[in-house]
Every structure is written in C-alpha cells, then in structure tokens.
Amino acid sequence: MAPRGETRERILRTAADLFQRQGYHGTGVNQVLVESGAPKGSLYFHFPEGKEQLASESVALSGRTVGEALTEAVLAAPDARAGLAALGEHFARSLRDSDFRKGCPLATVALETAAESETIRAACDTAYGEWLDGLRAALRGWGVPAERAGPLAALVLSSLQGAVMLARVQRDVSVLHQVTRQLAELL
C-alpha cells in the first residue's frame, strides 16, 4: 500500500491539473482516477463530498501554488515596470509550455461554477483575494500611495485575467505583453 496521505495528494494534484485544462464539467472523476492510478473507493474515502469537494480543494491548491509563484516574481522586481513584465512572462510561459491549454488555473472553473456551487465559488473568491492582497503589497512596495493601491491591484489582476483568456482564444501571447506594457506605461 502507498504511504499515508500519498494517494490523496496524487488524486488532488491530478484533479487540479485536469480542472485547469478542461474545466469542471469537462473533467470526469473517472478520468482523474485513471490518470492518478487510484481506485474509486480511495477517492470517496478521501473526498467524501465527491467531485465538488475535489474541485474546491483543487482550486485552493492551485490558488496557493500560483499565488506563491506570483509573489516570488513580484518581490524580485525592483519597480512596477519590471514587476508587471515578470507577471506577464509568467503567464505567457505557462501558456506556451502547455500549448495554450493552461492559462489561469482558476478562471474556467470559477466561471463554470460561480452560480452553481457556493462552495467552489467561495474557494475561488478566497484564492483571488489572496492574489489581490499580494498585488496590493507589491504596488505599495513600488511606491504607489496606499489609497490607490487597492483599485490599482484590481485593475492589474483584472487585465491579466482578461489578457490570459484572450491569449488562449487567439492562440497568441502577444496580447498579454501588450497589456502589461500598457499598464506599466500608465502607472
């Protein structure tokens, strides 16, 4: 038998990856099981509330993972221009590396389930909230006055999200660079 907790984590990581690529309704629990090599019993043992629980925990996991990567990229940047470029490049690389299959890890699931599952919606809300907090702190670090950092963080996050979506639809990352450059210019 596999070591303690190892199966649970394998299921969760597989699910997070599949939900990001295919969305909530596009991903079946059977596919998660096949790709993670776990039997059905294990899934419903570790996630007794089923697919919905699997999705909320996947969202939380992806949110934390990407949030840390973004924080890292942003902290290493000396100013707003460099920071925004790093953010854009992070998502651009993710798109290219996955042949435009992986954009924002939450967006698809978020849109699909916002009106359908309060649990998943709340998990997405929390994750995005953390990203906003990180962005706000970074903006203050770059010299943005405190009272403008909130709205500006919302603008930055919104435009990044939108640009990642457009880039996937266009199968071209250039819109992502256009947007980050414009943002940097305007700040």
Next chain:
Amino acid sequence: MAPRGETRERILRTAADLFQRQGYHGTGVNQVLVESGAPKGSLYFHFPEGKEQLASESVALSGRTVGEALTEAVLAAPDARAGLAALGEHFARSLRDSDFRKGCPLATVALETAAESETIRAACDTAYGEWLDGLRAALRGWGVPAERAGPLAALVLSSLQGAVMLARVQRDVSVLHQVTRQLAELL
C-alpha cells in the same frame, strides 16, 4: 407547423442563453430542446454537426448582439471617461439583472473549448476581434492617437473581461466600477 426558420432561431437563442449561463459542458442539448420546445429531430436537421455547431453559432450570435450594444453605448459617449463608465455599467447591469449568472456571453465557453474545438475557438476569436475593432475606433474618436489605440483597446477589453469574471466570483459589481474608474483616470 411553425413558420419557416422560426424553430431554428428559437433553438439558437435558447442555446445562446444557456451556454452563457452554464457554459458548454454544463449545458446539455436535451435542456436546450426542453426549454425551446423543439424536438430532437429539428435540432439535428437545422444543426447537422450537433452541439459543436450549435455552440459556434451561439457564440457568433451573442458576440454580434453584445458587440452592437457596446458599440451603441460607446458611440453615445462624448469622451473616454463617459464611454468607459457606460461599458462598465452595461456589464454591471447584466450581472445584477441575472443574479450574477450572466457575465460575458463568451468567456465561459471560450475558456472551456479553446483547446478542445477549433471551430468554437475560431468563433470566439472572431467575436472578440470585432469588439476590439469597435473599441479601437471609439478610442480614436476620443482623441487617442492611432498608434496607441490598438494596445489600449486590448487593455480595456482585457480588464473588462477580467473584472466581469471577478465580479461574478465575488458576487459584487464594485470591482467592475473600480476598474473602469482607474482606466478612465489613467487615460
């Protein structure tokens, strides 16, 4: 029997509405048929390529409809500040009126199918392209120099898309207003 072409249009309009609310995989053709009152035979007569064709045509229809509404809102605005406010208000109303079920008519389907169906992806790409054209023209009308209008249109569309998504997740339109206000301020 219903008048010529009437059934086809009823199916298409119902499908467009459901796809917008529930996404591609979240909407079954059976549901479209029940809500439009059409039998299955009619669907596959009018849309021989099935669900995929139904979705691409729905995307094209929604894209055109919303595109026209946006163009109208934007043309009526005297300057960038008023135009952006009108755009934000358009989406905010759509969110409120539908209890946060209807945001961008394309985004959910676009993200779900971008990597799965070339046909639907292309339809989304075309629709977004038209919106970008409209925005670019509006920006020029508001005095933005031609060489900056393109990237700025991308920024405006991206941030609107992202803000609409965040607003759905947060069940609160205020991020939408924050974003349009910041955009107006920066222009």
Next chain:
DNA sequence: AAATTTGTAGACCGGTCTGTCTAGTCTGAC
C-alpha cells in the same frame, strides 16, 4: 496475536449524455 482503524480495490447502480433512425406532417409546385 487479536482487534481496530485506515485505506485500497473495483463491481455495480440509476441516470444522463450526444447522436441516430424511422415515421409522419406540413407546404408549395405542377
């Protein structure tokens, strides 16, 4: 070593999915 907990394993269930097929009913042309 016996008992208990923890986790694995997959057959199975009712329901729903998209799509096909045959039969029937309109409408307009001749």
Next chain:
DNA sequence: GTCAGACTAGACAGACCGGTCTACAAATTT
C-alpha cells in the same frame, strides 16, 4: 390530386456520468 422537399416528432442506442457498496489488505493499537 399528387408528389417532392422541408421540417417535426420522439423512441432508441451505446457510452459515460457521479456515486454507493461490499470485500479485502495493510498498519496500528491493545
């Protein structure tokens, strides 16, 4: 009046859905 084409009507098929259930194996406690 009849025939062709356009369209409606829904039963049906096979695959797949999420979820439950029972049996069993390993680890841990007593």
